[in-house]
Amino acid sequence: MKKLPGVILLALLSVSVFSQSNRxxxxxxxxxxxxxxxxxxxxxxxxxxxxxxxxxxxxxxxxxxxxxxxxxxxxxxxxxxxxxxxxxxxxxxxxxxxxxxVFFLEPLEVKSVRAAELAPFAKTNLSKEEIAKSNLGQDIPFLLNQTPSTVVNSDAGNGVGYTAIHIRGTDATRINVTLNGIPYNDAESMITYFVDLPDFASSVNSIQVQRGVGTSSNGPSAFGATINLSTNEYHDQAYGELNNSFGSFNTWKNTIKAGTGLINDHFTIDARLSRVSSDGYIDRASSDLQSFYLSAAYLNKKSSLRFNLFSGKEKTYQAWYGVPQDSLATHRTYNPAGTEKPGYPYNNQTDNYTQTHYQLFFNHSFNNNWLFNTAVFLTRGYGYYEEYKANAVFTDYGLPNLTVGGTTVTQSDLVRQRWLDNYFYGQIASLQYRKNQDEITLGGGWTKYDGSHFGTLPWIQLSNALKDFRYYSYPAVKTDQHAYLKWQHRINAHWLSFADLQYRHVGHTMKGFEGNAGLNVKRDFDFINPKAGITYTNNGWQGYLSYALGHKEPNRDDFQASPVNQPKAETLHDFELGMEKRTAAYYYGVNFYYMYYRNQLVLTGQINDVGAYTRINTPNSYRMGVELQAGARPAPWLHISGNFSISRNKINAFTEYIDNYDTGGQKSVAHQNTDISFSPHMVGGLTLDFLPVQHLECSLLSKYVGKQYMDNSQDEQRKLNAYFTEDLRIGYTIRNKGLKEWRLVAQVNNLFNRKYEPNGYTYSYISNSALTTSNGYYPMAGTNYMIGLNLQF
Known part of the structure; x- marks a missing residue:
């Protein structure tokens, strides 16, 4: 057995030498x-x-x-x-x-918000082919896992259902996401719920991830990254696809795609129907996800008109409570959701939501120099999550006490539903001028969010008379108007300058919050965000230097602070310096960044004067780091690519507040120069692609994430351990054997069965004069697999 590695190495060398003579x-x-x-x-x-x-x-x-x-x-x-x-x-x-x-095909709605190839910003582009390789049912964040400075997690533990992404340590509330240039972030929380777009990756033809503030975009400001997804692809030939996959935890993905190609030289229609289901790794963390996509376009030499209609419907059993620390070692899949019900957990402790998107695009080329684009859209969202609550106090729900058999009853078991009913609509537009050495884009848009938060009680154990009682209703409106001007100028054959100026106005009107129904908030924010940079290119080399200023309004929950202690907007100064070398055989690059925050909103544990935990503005904090990337093809059968990020993420000073149950107050603890939560110092990814024979590709995907802290105290008892995982993917493709293409894909995730937790929460309190820290974790599944068969007609 000791000779086996040497035999394998000798065999590989022999194959390599032989193949070199026949290449x-x-x-x-x-x-x-x-x-x-x-x-x-x-x-x-x-x-x-x-x-x-x-x-x-x-x-x-x-x-x-x-x-x-x-x-x-x-x-x-x-x-x-x-x-x-x-x-x-x-x-x-x-x-x-x-x-x-002869047709106008260029998707200006995407081009206007994306960073061009020579723009002076850190970015990664993923093609349709790269996306399809791993698209076996996991959500979009997991398809981006190998991009630089990225950490992903999943409530259910297997990448299906609710998922989340951090880029450079910043969470989804600070990552701007657009679908064909149209804002997607939830207008109030600014979180991106990819669970509401089941299997959307099957309709995406390209993704760009910008790190840092990046270029001006539509929607909330980018405070760490931007993710642009594009679906507006043109197919000139008719096609059909049938993609099915199955794997661990009874996970299924079924997708049907079809397109007409060009009809009568002007029309094209594309459609998709998908279903994704899984039992999840965590107990009862099931997902039942359904979606469709329909796109119809009219094209001619100067113009294009396209209408997109797509919708996602999700029903997931709640798994967002995490696994308590005392259960992690003995019962890693424990799910406390629904356990308030006596006996077996409540079987409908679920999240239910349907989101439908309507998008209408018009592109027009006036001549070779002037291009115009506009789009109008409506996003309709409607749904609720349901919870079983034991011994709920009637007065907490605005209910009268009951008299049963002469006895006054003040509490009862009940089921509650918390609803969201919202409309998000608006328009975007851009006008582009291109001539000689200049490219100028004038763009902007407006959006309006009209939403209602309300709660109902579909079941009360001791009373049916109050069934479906609405115990709260909080309407909210948010408006956003923005405009930007971008100018890219080629100074000479090697130097390119970039300038970008954005103005944004945001208005919030909110009437009531949970636990504070009488608090009405009306706030307005005006932001000016300049960006500038320069790029140098020569003989495969590219270097750039840029500065970008970003501002971000608070989230809905931040406004609960109180009428007199309202949050301030956040400010970010982002400096980027990068260099890369690309040839046909290899590439390597390095990017340095420094992101300085003013008034960053962070959780300190402090209870405000209305009894809620909300984020507090901290005066000074920063992130700085270096991102390394490289790739090479040392042999025709081997391709290596990877990235590694090293960073320092600090809050200069903040005060932590700890609940003191002995006194009924809070203890304050001053901290200096502590790590920002969920910001690992090191993140890396490595991909090895082996091509042993024609049509067969084997890939080993490795991921390393360093230690993270779950709050800003940098307390070792409140951390997530570092982890290193490896996935194995094998793809075999057959062409022109009865069908246009057959592709069999098998992927084994967490190949070596590592036990790791990429996300969690922490809460500390004082009781009986002792400090107790309670942690919860979101563990990922051990070794698991997915197998897929994709057929193209």
């Missing part, structure tokens, strides 16, 4: 057929591999097995090109001319 380089140039100009950023697909053309239109694939390879070239604004490349010589050169499309 060929494939390279080529892509140009515009009408002008002869080279085309940069064109996606060239060779079998299962992809490459991008450089500024001279060149692309290169490393040494390949001799033979014939299907090749597809796609670029926005050009007709798709498909050919077969015979690779029989040591070097194969090809020249490809793309024909400009």
């Amino acid at each position: 060929t380089f494939i390279r080529g140039t892509v140009t515009d057929r009408s002008t002869g100009s080279p085309l940069a950023g064109v996606v060239v697909s060779l079998g299962s591999k992809n490459s991008l053309t450089d500024e001279a239109g060149h692309f290169t694939f490393g040494k390949q097995h001799k033979g014939s390879y299907p090749c597809t070239i796609n670029s926005l604004g050009y007709q798709s090109y498909t050919t077969t490349i015979p690779a029989n010589d040591s070097v194969t050169d090809i020249a490809i001319q793309l024909i400009p499309s």
Whole structure:
């Protein structure tokens, strides 16, 4: 057995030496057929591999097995090109001319908010092919897990149902998310609930993740990252797909996709129907998720009109309470939800929500220099979560006490539902001017959120007379108007400047909060957010320096502070310095950042004068770090890519407040220079792609996340341990065997069965003169698997 590693190594070396003598380089140039100009950023697909053309239109694939390879070239604004490349010589050169499309296809609604290839910001782009590789049922955050500085978690423990993402330590309330340029964050909490978009990844054709403040966008300000998802893809040929996967915890994903291609040279329709279900790793953490997507477009030479209708319906058993620390070692899957009910846990302790999106886009090209885009949208949300409450006090629900058999009864078991009923609608627009060395974009939009929070009591143990009693109702309205101007100017062949100025006005009107029905809040905020940077490119090198200023309004819960102690807006100064080198065989890059916060809102444990725990503005805090990325193809059968982030995330000074049950008050503890919660010092990802034979790809995905603290005290008793996990994915593709493509995918998550918790909570209190810390955790599943079969017609 001791000789086995040496035998394996010798065999691999022998295969490598043999393969080198039977390989060929494939390279080529892509140009515009009408002008002869080279085309940069064109996606060239060779079998299962992809490459991008450089500024001279060149692309290169490393040494390949001799033979014939299907090749597809796609670029926005050009007709798709498909050919077969015979690779029989040591070097194969090809020249490809793309024909400009007679239709207006460029999705300006996305282009106006995304960072361009040479924009001076840290960013990662994921193609449709990269997304599809791991799309076996897990939510969108888990598809982004290998991007730099990213940490993901899941309430149910397996990536299905409620999931969350942190980028550079910032949570989802500070990550701006857009769908085709349209804001998606919840207008009040600013959280992104991807659970309301089941299997949306199956309709997404590209994702861009910007780290830091990034470029101006629509919706809430980016205070750590931006995620742009695009679905407005054009298919000129009819297609059909049937994607099914099954795995651990009775997890199923069933997806049907179809498209008409171009009808009568102008019309196209795309549709998707999906269902995702899972029992979850955590007890009773089941998910039943359904969704559909429909997009219809009219295209001509100068304009496009597109209508998108998509909807998601979710029913999940609540798993958001976490696992108490005393159960973690003996019962990692314990779920306290529903256990207030005597006997068996309440079987309908569920979250139920339906969200439907209506999007209408119009793009128009006036001439070669002027482009216009506008979109109107409506997002309709409606749903509730249900809870069993034991011995609920009637007066807490506005109910009268009951007299039963001559005895006054003040409490009873009951079931309550907490509802959200909301409309979010608005418009975005952009006007773009491109000529010679300049690209100028004037954009903006307006949105309005009209929502109602209310609670009902569908069941009361001792009384049916008050069934469906509405025990609270809190309406809220939020408006947002913004405008931005972006200017990108090419100074010369190597230098490019970027400037961006945004104005944003936000208005909040809220009538009542939980526990404080009489508190009415009307607040307005005006923000000016400038950004500027410069980029240098030369011979595969790219370097950039940028500064961006961001402001962010408080969340709904922050306004509960009191009428006199209202929260301030947050301010972020973001400095980015990056450099990268890219060739056909390898790339590497480094990005330095410094993010300085003024008045960042953090939890301190302090109870305000209305008895609620709310976040408090801290004067000074910062994040600074370095993000390293690299990738290489040392052999034709091996591709390596990875990233590693090292950061320092500090609050200069804050005061922690601890409940003292002995006195009925709170104890204050002053802290200096402590770590910001949920901000690990080190985060890394490594992907090894093996291509042992044609059509077979094996990938080993590794992830490391350093120690995190669950609050801002930097107390070692309130931490999440570091963890290192590895996933294995195997994909085998067969083409033109009865169908256009067969793809079998198998993925084993947490290959070595690590026990780890990427998220949690902590609460400390004083009782009997002793400090007690109570922690809860959200553990992830041990070794689990998913198997999928994807068919393309």
